[in-house]
Amino acid sequence: MRTLQYFTGSFVFTAVGLVAGAGVGAYYSPGLAGIASTIFIVAVLGVLETSLSFDNAVVNATVLKDMTPAWRHRFLTWGILIAVFGMRLVFPVVVVSVVAGVGPVEAIRLAAFEPGEYARILTSAHAVLGAFGGAFLALVCLKYFFDAEKDVHWIGALERQLVTVGKIEAVEIGLVLLALYGFSRWVTPDESASFLVAGIFGVVTFIAVDGIGTAMEVDPAQMASVHRASAASFLYLEVLDASFSFDGVIGAFALTNNLFIIAIGLGIGAMFVRSLTVMLVDQGTLASYRFLEHGAFYAIGALALLMLVGTVVHVPEAFTGLIGAAFIGLSVWSSILYNRKHHRRTFG
Secondary structure (H helix, E strand, O other): OOOHHOHHHHHHHHHHHHHHHHHHHHHOOOOOHHHHHHHHHHHHHHHHHHHHHHHHHHHHHHOOOOOOOHHHHHHHHHHHHHHHHHHHHHHHHHHHHHHHHOHHHHHHHHHHOOOHHHHHHHHHHHHHHHHHHHHHHHHHHHHOOOOOOOOOOEEEEEEHHHHHHOOOOOOOHHHHHHHHHHHOOOOHHHHHHHHHHHHHHHHHHHHHHHHHHOOOOOOOHHHHHHHHHHHHHHHHHHHHHHHHHHHHHHHHHHOOHHHHHHHHHHHHHHHHHHHHHHHHHHHHHHHOOOOOOHHHHHHHHHHHHHHOOOOOOOHHHHHHHHHHHHHHHHHHHHHHHHHHHHHHHHOO
16 A cells, blocks of 8 residues: 555546546547547556656666755656656657747647647657767666676676776767767768767767766765755756657657647656656665666666667667566566575575
8 A cells, every 4th residue: 555655646647637638639539539539548658658767767766865855855846847848748849849940839839730740840850869868878878887886787797897898988978979970870861960969969968967966976074065966966867857758759659649648648657757766765676676776777778779770760669668678677586586595695
């Protein structure tokens, strides 16, 4: 029962979202069949977003556990507003506005009255979004595995080698830049330049956010430093969530091209990710499952690669979700085996 309490707000939001979805369905597709279809799509989008973003919840929990209570609360309140309304509703409108060279009001008009054209414009930016998000997430993954101070390894033979490679200064940035150059040769010629620029901005964004975090490193003697470090972590999590959401927003057009239905469905998923994050932090799940964090970062690396590959060929959203779920599931299973083995050594 205690576990279900973490999801109370998410279930309430889901109920409100389904009612709102019914209203959108009644407006665009009058009739019982249209309303039922819209509610179903909203529900499916919510489930997909939740399943695809479990690794996001694990990484969120990893960062949140070291933040001050005040900044943790801010992320779980302001942060979720940014995630639900900013990235799932406002951000696509901004992208369409920039790509189409129209004002935000015109972009909203397209979303409301010409959803097909709106979807076409947003989808045309897939290569740019994939380059930015793929570069940023790749650096998030590589920084974790290249950390010279990392002493807990899940796949030891591989991860010990990665730690050794990580001793080379800025090696992860060099590898990502090489990958961006390679993929830029495979995308269509008219997208090559914009792909490279977007990827470089993804790299620069990571360097900036990581640099802010380093500049605000915690001094245990000064609580102000702790708050500054937590503020940097808040910024890092927001950029991370933005990178995760790119693929979900674009992929949602496989089910519907209606911005409002997509925003409601993905918003429901974002709320459940928030609830999962809180549960993981409060129950100390990361400490209980030794390799869960490793699984999440492997999933992030896979997502980064698939985002880049997706700029060249179509990658089914279900495949992306299954890869992430497989890494998470295997890491949990390995953690359980480790705990049993440790228990036998300690008490057997």
